[in-house]
Amino acid sequence: xxxxxxxxxxxxxxxxxxxxxxxxxxxxxxxxxxxxxxxxxxxxxxxxxxxxxxxxxxxxxxxxxxxxxxxxxxxxxxxxxxxxxxxxxxxxxxxxxxxxxxxxxxxxxxxxxxxxxxxxxxxxxxxxxxxxxxxxxxxxxxxxxxxxxxxxxxxxxxxxxxxxxxxxxxxxxxxxxxxxxxxxxxxxxxxxxxxxxxxxxxxxxxxxxxxxxxxxxxxxxxxxxxxxxxxxxxxxxxxxxxxxxxxxxx
Amino acid sequence: xxxxxxxxxxxxxxxxxxxxxxxxxxxxxxxxxxxxxxxxxxxxxxxxxxxxxxxxxxxxxxxxxxxxxxxxxxxxxxxxxxxxxxxxxxxxxxxxxxxxxxxxxxxxxxxxxxxxxxxxxxxxxxxxxxxxxxxxxxxxxxxxxxxxxxxxxxxxxxxxxxxxxxxxxxxxxxxxxxxxxxxxxxxxxxxxxxxxxxxxxxxxxxxxxxxxxxxxxxxxxxxxxxxxxxxxxxxxxxxxxxxxxxxxxxxxxxxxxxxxxxxxxxxxxxxxxxxxxxxxxxxxxxxxxxxxxxxxxxxxxxxxxxxxxxxxxxxxxxxxxxxxxxxxxxxxxxxxxxxxxxxxxxxxxxxxxxxxxxxxxxxxxxxxxxxxxxxxxxxxxxxxxxxxxxxxxxxxxxxxxxxxxxxxxxxxxxxxxxxxxxxxxxxxxxxxxxxxxxxxxxxxxxxxxxxxxxxxxxxxxxxxxxxx
Numbered sequence: 216x217x218x219x220x221x222x223x224x225x226x227x228x229x230x231x232x233x234x235x236x237x238x239x240x241x242x243x244x245x246x247x248x249x250x251x252x253x254x255x256x257x258x259x260x261x262x263x264x265x266x267x268x269x270x271x272x273x274x275x276x277x278x279x280x281x282x283x284x285x286x287x288x289x290x291x292x293x294x295x296x297x298x299x300x301x302x303x304x305x306x307x308x309x310x311x312x313x314x315x316x317x318x319x320x321x322x323x324x325x326x327x328x329x330x331x332x333x334x335x336x337x338x339x340x341x342x343x344x345x346x347x348x349x350x351x352x353x354x355x356x357x358x359x360x361x362x363x364x365x366x367x368x369x370x371x372x373x374x375x376x377x378x379x380x381x382x383x384x385x386x387x388x389x390x391x392x393x394x395x396x397x398x399x400x401x402x403x404x405x406x407x408x409x410x411x412x413x414x415x416x417x418x419x420x421x422x423x424x425x426x427x428x429x430x431x432x433x434x435x436x437x438x439x440x441x442x443x444x445x446x447x448x449x450x451x452x453x454x455x456x457x458x459x460x461x462x463x464x465x
Numbered sequence: 466x467x468x469x470x471x472x473x474x475x476x477x478x479x480x481x482x483x484x485x486x487x488x489x490x491x492x493x494x495x496x497x498x499x500x501x502x503x504x505x506x507x508x509x510x511x512x513x514x515x516x517x518x519x520x521x522x523x524x525x526x527x528x529x530x531x532x533x534x535x536x537x538x539x540x541x542x543x544x545x546x547x548x549x550x551x552x553x554x555x556x557x558x559x560x561x562x563x564x565x566x567x568x569x570x571x572x573x574x575x576x577x578x579x580x581x582x583x584x585x586x587x588x589x590x591x592x593x594x595x596x597x598x599x600x601x602x603x604x605x606x607x608x609x610x611x612x613x614x615x616x617x618x619x620x621x622x623x624x625x626x627x628x629x630x631x632x633x634x635x636x637x638x639x640x641x642x643x644x645x646x647x648x649x650x651x652x653x654x655x656x657x658x659x660x661x662x663x664x665x666x667x668x669x670x671x672x673x674x675x676x677x678x679x680x681x682x683x684x685x686x687x688x689x690x691x692x693x694x695x696x697x698x699x700x701x702x703x704x705x706x707x708x709x710x711x712x713x714x715x716x717x718x719x720x721x722x723x724x725x726x727x728x729x730x731x732x733x734x735x736x737x738x739x740x741x742x743x744x745x746x747x748x749x750x751x752x753x754x755x756x757x758x759x760x761x762x763x764x765x766x767x768x769x770x771x772x773x774x775x776x777x778x779x780x781x782x783x784x785x786x787x788x789x790x791x792x793x794x795x796x797x798x799x800x801x802x803x804x805x806x807x808x809x810x811x812x813x814x815x816x817x818x819x820x821x822x823x824x825x826x827x828x829x830x831x832x833x834x835x836x837x838x839x840x841x842x843x844x845x846x847x848x849x850x851x852x853x854x855x856x857x858x859x860x861x862x863x864x865x866x867x868x869x870x871x872x873x874x875x876x877x878x879x880x881x882x883x884x885x886x887x888x889x890x891x892x893x894x895x896x897x898x899x900x901x902x903x904x905x906x907x908x909x910x911x912x913x914x915x916x917x918x919x920x921x922x923x924x925x926x927x928x929x930x931x932x933x
Contacts, residue, residue, distance in 0.1 A: 218652040219484035221903055222720070226477050228907045229914060249915070319679060462687060463679065
């Protein structure tokens with residue numbers, strides 16, 4: 216029994232030290248913020264409680280613009296699934312949709328690259344869709360991303376836009392709140408809490424689920440602000456007018 | 466489960482109770498307690514499939530009793546076959562039904578919708594244990610389990626039930642009833658193994674996986690060089706992941722006074738493919754040798770038959786890992802490698818190869834290359850990675866890659882160095898840890914836990930071998 220008593224002393228001592236340590240507000244070592252057990256333990260699975268919005272039952276829409284428009288949809292890998300459905304909307308309603316999928320991208324990458332300004336300059340969109348944050352769900356410096364969100368918004372300048380939040384599969388460390396607080400509820404679609412069928416990687420929604428996700432965004436958008444004509448298309452998916460794919464190292 | 470906080474909190478409660486049973490020498494009470502804990506853990510990971518595990522144990526135990534008591538060889542053989550068919554049949558149903566039906570459907574042009582079959586955790590492992598037990602008792606290589614409780618303990622023991630190692634009844638059953646004095650050396654060498662396993666899994670494997678997963682999930686987005694780095698990273702990841710799991714399982718068992726043997730013996734130091742399979746997943750490779758290769762005839766029936774047996778064994782080993790053509794190809798290519806090495810040995814027997822670097826490099830490159838088929842989501846993914854590596858290598862990506870992924874490169878390089886460090890060095894560290902004072906052990910343990918916390922992603926990644 217003696218070896219087990221020693222083992223227990225070791226385990227409990229370590230547990231107590233780590234627990235006390237986690238009560239300290241912020242410990243830094245050579246400028247690096249030390250991860251405590253507290254912050255490690257607080258990442259629990261979120262409660263998936265929000266259902267998809269049903270496009271067909273939306274009545275309280277805001278009057279929309281009926282002219283054919285140029286749409287620009289940029290963001291991380293989540294754009295891949297969403298843009299197929301938005302492509303169908305665009306085609307059905309006479310819009311031209313340009314899509315830029317930057318795999319592995321983050322608010323930081325977009326803000327520092329200046330690519331958004333470049334694409335806005337090239338395609339001259341009337342309306343911008345952004346889907347970013349999926350690669351920053353668990354970053355430890357979520358609040359430091361605020362400046363990147365501001366930078367992205369400033370690149371869009373006066374163009375109307377909406378920002379589709381990342382599809383959380385667990386609670387995030389604050390990126391959703393950072394984006395929402397910077398751009399406001401009217402422009403930010405909170406995807407957190409929606410129930411998605413995930414692809415094999417466990418992160419990206421399946422094609423079907425991505426379509427439902429985009430339908431929900433459109434349905435929500437119609438109630439929030441002036442928007443391009445967005446009648447429900449007959450076909451489920453369609454390729455955007457043009458798609459640009461960027462790799463994580465671009 | 467070993468990388469979840471719930472497990473370790475529970476383990477802190479488990480050990481005192483287990484220790485009391487050990488101290489009071491209440492062996493039966495201890496067995497009941499551990500079996501209940503094991504079944505509880507299995508239930509937590511697989512739900513009601515725990516009943517399948519219990520049914521397997523009941524079926525094997527009574528079949529073997531009847532078989533062992535029966536003097537009639539034909540009757541014994543029939544019972545052996547019955548047990549084997551049921552073990553392989555259940556495994557095949559859960560693992561291969563959709564695979565075979567899908568392929569059949571493609572051949573005949575049908576429209577097959579995959580059935581909703583969930584693979585119970587660890588079924589591949591405990592099915593193999595069950596087969597080895599029944600065959601060994603049939604061949605009188607081991608005595609049958611003393612009681613149903615002993616056999617249930619053997620089949621469901623929580624350190625290995627989910628992902629191995631595949632423990633043989635001959636070496637384990639005898640330990641169950643033996644009163645073994647638990648020593649400091651046993652407990653702290655077990656703890657050392659647990660710590661090394663956690664570092665391998667949470668610090669190295671999970672960190673490297675972040676990039677590797679990106680490459681394997683969308684290889685089209687990466688240059689050949691980046692794909693090659695992803696493959697190299699996966700080679701290290703799978704070793705650290707699986708050997709890390711094995712270390713933890715063996716370590717926990719050692720803390721409890723059980724010896725599960727060794728499952729990995731520095732496989733990436735191998736100088737040829739045959740040696741690699743003597744060092745990699747030893748419990749599986751020896752199982753395949755003893756229950757597939759040797760019964761097929763092994764090397765006793767001439768060269769050609771040896772090669773066929775080797776290939777058949779490796780194909781079975783490949784499909785054991787998963788129901789997919791990529792696993793078949795992976796197994797088949799390993800079989801080809803083993804055959805090529807056998808042919809080489811038969812022609813150049815006795816030649817002393819003084820330079821070890823080239824054979825090592827060739828072996829490592831071959832094994833790493835084959836991981837592409839093992840890891841890729843499907844055959845197309847594997848071919849796309851190969852296509853990128855051989856037709857779009859883009860050496861200009863080297864510098865930007867190192868600059869942007871300096872952390873990943875550093876972990877990859879250091880892991881490779883650590884893998885190649887002589888075992889003596891780790892044995893020295895282990896003996897120093899065991900001999901150290903308790904407060905030093907506590908500090909080391911806290912440092913390891915902190916390291917794991919720093920590197921752990923918030924989402925706990927399952928061990929790779931859980932899926933098999």
